[in-house]
Amino acid sequence: MERIRLTGAQATMLATLYGKAMDARSPNSVLHDTMALEAVRRIDHDFSKVGIKPGDASTVALRSLHFDGWTREFLAAHPEATVLHLGCGLDTRVFRVDPGPGVRWFDVDYPDVIDLRRKVFPEREGDYTLLATPVTPAGWLAQVPADRPVLVVAEGLTMYLREEAGRELFRAIVERFPSGQLVFDGFSKRGIKLQKVNKAVQVAGATLYWGVDGPAELESIHPALRCVSAVSAFDLDGFDRVRLAYRLLAKAARMIPVMRRMAIMYRLEF
Template sequence: MAELNAVSETALITLKARVIEAEKPAPLLHDPMGREIMDKLSSLVSTGTQKRVLEKKLKSSLISYLALRARKYDDYTRTFLKENPGGWVVSLGSGFDTRYWRISEKPWKYIEIDLPEVIVVKRKVLGTDPEYEMIGCSVLDDDWIEQVSGRQKQNVLFLAEGLLMYLREADAIGLIKKLAGTFSASQLVFEIIHRKYTKGFRKKLVESKIKGASGT
């Protein structure tokens, strides 16, 4: 399956970490759909970096961090939907996220945005759902904003889990401004890191630690 070769390692590592945590005796979060996706992906690859990522052992610290982050974003989503019945949820750079299946409070529409090669693979392993939609494009493209705002311009929760720190500063700020200028009564959830960890030696140090924790 050639499309899988273009899927980012980060998306696979994040998925694997959630699945490992969910199968512990006392897990930080439950993710049955994550296991289903990982099993299907494992059957689709036989060689290459993606195969090595799926087979490598992850450090417990990385597993806990990614699971706790996912759980926190789940909590934000549940709170938003309780306070805004019928609200929409848009997950930016979603990778192989399975939040739609982890929350019981269903939104009127749940949309995931990611690069076309990621969405192609995810559609093949998940199929379709009337309330669950995937749009294949860069989060920096205006196309998805036009598609969403053409149907819903308020009461939208935007989730940027593990995303903005990978964008250039100008692009991240530009994206936030576009959302603020297009949607009303909506929210954006994202995490930030200190500027010093995005440059020079500290950036390389962080990258090396992530690679070490993921076994790559």
Template sequence: MAKGAARGKEKVLLSGVEETLLAAIWCRAQDAQSEAPLLGDPYAQPILDRCDVDYTRSTFAALHDERWARFVSGRARTLDTWCQDYLDGMGDRPVQVLQLACGLDSRVLRIRRGANVRWIDLDRPMVMNLRERIYADLPVPEQGEEEGEYIMRNLSVTVDNWLGDIPHDRPTLIIAEGLLMYLEPEQSRKVIRDVVDYFGLGGQIIFDVLGTVLQKHTSQVQWLKSSGVRFSWGVDDPKEIEEIHEKLKVVGSEHWNEYMKVERRISCAPPWFGGTATKMASKVLPSFNDFAQVMRFDF
């Protein structure tokens, strides 16, 4: 990931779920520019600057509320913390990180990793092609030997035998941020079963989920409307995940207000359906207030 010769902007032709990866980077850039950032991702804005995208589109206009930046960035910070905790806990032993649907995320640059860490970022071919072009001249430090191996793979998690050529010779941390809620329920459960079965030396899996009430009202989520994307899988309790595979044991979870560092009041939450409609939903459907969590499991 060494810096190359400066080039012009890269035309972005993504659509559907893949388009949401830019929305996440956009929110992290807003957080980084705020007075008190939660994540402070120094790579978010440089990534956006390399993308030829109309940021006045309705998808981005609906995310201007600063609560979206806190939501996306707070979630990423907790996953970063869990990732770092796992790697630090392994000491100098060989370990692997597999990040599913990595998009343009810069987590591999934000995490301290030693020579014992093999890091694999995985996404669909069109996304990984864009990632290679963007990262080719991103202003990042040269990769040193002390950072271990970095691999990018063009793979979709929904095809058969998708893990077939991924190394499984060491304990592995699987990260799935902003992925599982877009898959059909059985697809999401299969992805989780697949990684637990495949990585026989054990590890952890960390990911985010949305609640069932929010999932059922996905058609009303404002920033999704222009993309045609919908949330398909909702989860309310970590115990639901433990039921997917006998080896899964919950280690921890955080609700949206915990990783956003705000009070558990709907006025502090992102306006999923717009300000007024979101407040009404929280009153009519109290369980809506549990609309998002991040979860961590050993296996």
């Protein structure tokens, strides 16, 4: 059993991991992430206190399933590419997607998170690198070859960044690579203000900072950026598989624009 001492934004990854593990145990699993379930068994932590209940698990899994889909789409179109999985936490996306031999994949997170990944997940063959560094500032990008199209996956990350730091990170990526996509989820400014009702954030002692009110704010980061998808978290495929309370919440949110825009999955191209 691996003992952990994580606080703040880093600790929120435990809620995400637990949600995927609980989903994997369900007979109606969305993501089938059995590696997440095994990781929970190997970590010495009281997961009942991370702010995620078993009934919430499918909503966590739906978000990851959506980003897995975008990742597979990009790699199908670009079989020789670089993937930067920013704030990877204990996500097993590289194992779920299982990229081909032409893909160079980097999982990037704080040193203590990367150390924990090495302990709970098996080594992976191929062009796979664990980078132990904060994602901002972006000086670590110098370690990444810039000779291929890049896919940047930042699930559950941007809201924890200061706005200018996040914008500088995106600019640095666009200016380093020849082309690519950035896929990530963002909260609206109202969503940031409501962080006190986000149980997982409060339990971890984390703080949300960067709120995004629509594609125009993101496209203003760099002239080369163009938003090609902006999908509400309440419009994701699979809500028919979540518990009744969430189905009713999603139905109500779709009818109220301010709620529908509170959490968005973005896909930007450059």
